[in-house]
Amino acid sequence: MLTLKLAFRNLFRNIRRTILTVMLISLSLAALIAVDGIMRGMLTLMVENVTSTIFGEAQIHRVGFRENMDVDIYLENSNELEQTLQQDASLESYTPRVMSGAMISSSYNVSAGLLYGVDADRERTISKLAQAVVRGEYLSGADSELLIGHTMADLLEVDLGDRIVLTLSEAGSGELAQALYRISGIVDFGMRELDDNFVFVNISSARQTLGMSDQQTHEFVLKFVNSEDAENPDLSIFQQLNDEEVEALGWLELNEQLGLIIELSSFTSLIVGLILFFLASLGVINSMFMSIYERIYEFGVIKAIGTRPAAISLLILFEALLIALISSILGIILGYLLGLYTSNYGIGMGEMEFSGIAINNNIFSEFHISQFTQFPVYVVLLTIVAAIYPARFAAKIIPSDALQRSL
């Protein structure tokens, strides 16, 4: 208690130095909270962009389809599969798709691309296709409707109402097939990969063109009630569906690149944290040594009158602890305010792609309980660890040396 009282009062002996040390530590903590919040926000945005733009939270395919999108590798009896999906309470919605590589021709140009046959109504519940229509109309179910990415439309020099011919190979027979469509809508996802390459038509029309029956589907896209379920490979729907013929995978397994980015971002937060706290620790060590050298005669005196070396160490460690606690409170407040601002107003990133994943909205910082519990605990522990060296130095002061040094 005596040591704690002495440590507390010592903080006010050189108030400017104490404030500077507190600012150094608290700003490091605030920066760490902010960086972590922004990284979390960026990941959420990237995951959202991946899962809600077009790919969905999980997909079901026949085994082998994903390797080269072979139109012959489709799911048979999709009605049976749909019954299973309908009965699963963890699913909010799902939609079937057929897809194929295609040569997309206009009167002026030609481009290779990817044809997506979608169920117009159910697609609305899964992807942002309907919201991506920037001109014209979304699919209504008519046979000849086609949505085209705006950059592909520019390449093909076409606009609303213009004709597009799709050339592709039929499923099963492998025969070349052609179909004529009219552009009903121009889409802009803000993702180059989609806007450059994709065209969307109604699923019935696509099946007809590909020579597929109503029971044959290339892909089911799923959306979960709790989106975190998609990351759990042990979920019952995955366990139930996965077998030798069928693979049902969450977005994390479908998009391994994003999984790596998430791991990398966690590592980034760790590195940023380590650098910040290494610098802050140097500041603490420096501040503590300045404080000790300033009081070296006093340490000589209190040691001379009978204070044990351990008690002197404890005094320095208590001073560090108090500085760390004050800094943590201040850092939490500053970090919270910084996070509050960036979570409300976001950080504008323009339109950028990170490892092929579009970040075309503001990044909104996200709070997490660990930012206000774990991080401050790390701050307190690291500050105390940083103070151990100065504390040991103070404990080893020889009274006669200290008394002579300052005379």
Next chain:
Amino acid sequence: MTAVISTNEVCRYFGDEEETMVKAVDRVSIEIERGEFTAIVGPSGSGKTTLLHLIGGLDNPTSGSVELSGTNIAEMSGAILSDFRRDHIGFIFQSYNLIPVFSAEENIEYIMLLQGVEASERKRRVAEMLEQVGLEGLGSRRPNKLSGGQQQRVAIARAMVSHPEIILADEPTANLDSKTGIALLDLMKELNEKHNMTFVFSTHDDKIMTRAGRLIHMMDGEIESDEVK
């Protein structure tokens, strides 16, 4: 009578090389009896402060022994030596050296807190010491609100409050004006006689020399003369 302080051929040398070695204290043997009011005198660099530090266990001798009440403190170190100093020796320094963030009362109380004395007893002894050194009513003041003489009185109270056998004072009047210095010396002499405490000063202050019961003259680390009045 029993010697409370006994040094036997004690040496304190600084430096390792023969040519540059400084013999701050060289083969000093003294015995000081309980209740003596002794001054170690000599010019600057004569070794009086070093000898005082050796007697107080603030420094380790190069050779020889320092016994306080029959215990060789030269063989002690760390917490054991700290506890011994706390319980047996009171220190008064030239620059008062109170803890600046503690009040006068807290400075006096500090050593008793280290000893684990009960709160009521601490309070009683602090009040008693403040009265004895003439600082009643000033106990709540911090050192920066006290004059030099008052701070040294607090230092005397701090040194005496734990009832040590020995008080070691390193030039206690050096920073005080003549009048204040004399008043403090009279106070220490009075406390010495009243409590039969052993006082050892290092000084070159004539006022102390005239009041000391014994004068040990040092020169170049050696005892030049030892005069009992």
